[in-house]
Amino acid sequence: MSNSRAAAVLTTPDLAEAMRAVRTLLDVADLDGAEVDFEAVIHSPEVLRRVQEVLPDGLEWWAFEEGAEGSSAAGDDPAAWLPIRLFDWCRPLDRAEPFIAALAGTPASVRWDLNAWPEVPEAGLEAVSQKYAYLTLSVNSRDLGQDEPSQDHTVHVHSRWGEDDGRVEWLAARIGSTPTGRAESSSL
Helix, strand or coil, rough: EEEEEEEEEEEEECCCHHHHHHHHHHHHHHHCEEEEEEEECCCCCCHHHHHHCCCCCCCCCCECCCCCCCCCCCCCHHHHCCEEEEEEEECCCCHHHHHHHCCCCCCEEEEEEECCCCCCHHECCEEEHHHHHHHEEEEECCCCCCEEEEEEEEEEEEECCCCCHHHHHHHHHHCCCCCCEEEEEEEE
């Protein structure tokens, strides 16, 4: 397993603005075979119900409280184990926006696993394959793991650690932004 560098390219209190930025970046990416992954800690029965409507089959979760053993693997009812940590992978792209709408203020991360970022000859950028072609939206949080809950939403573009090829800056420019200077490690 390796890690990518998730660089924040936009932080805004306006979720619609964050989603416009994500859509713009998705329009740049090669989406052939792309998927979306979700992570959140759900405390509310109402949020859980809405998330289950969006992701009705195979929802993967674990009890969040220390010592609690409830999980989807055990066939437990998640409502009986709130709060729960949800990790769900490999969903179709069309599930992202309904999932975000279901959150109602709950901090979460939504990561788009892309096929590639394109070659940009005029910027001297080679195509970046699936290994480092990711885009993450931290909803109601400034970081990937929801350790910094906030009223803001942060768009992160992933790249290789130690490689400053200008791709983060080029992608940020596509949304009329510049990197914020915040970057964190993300497991791939």
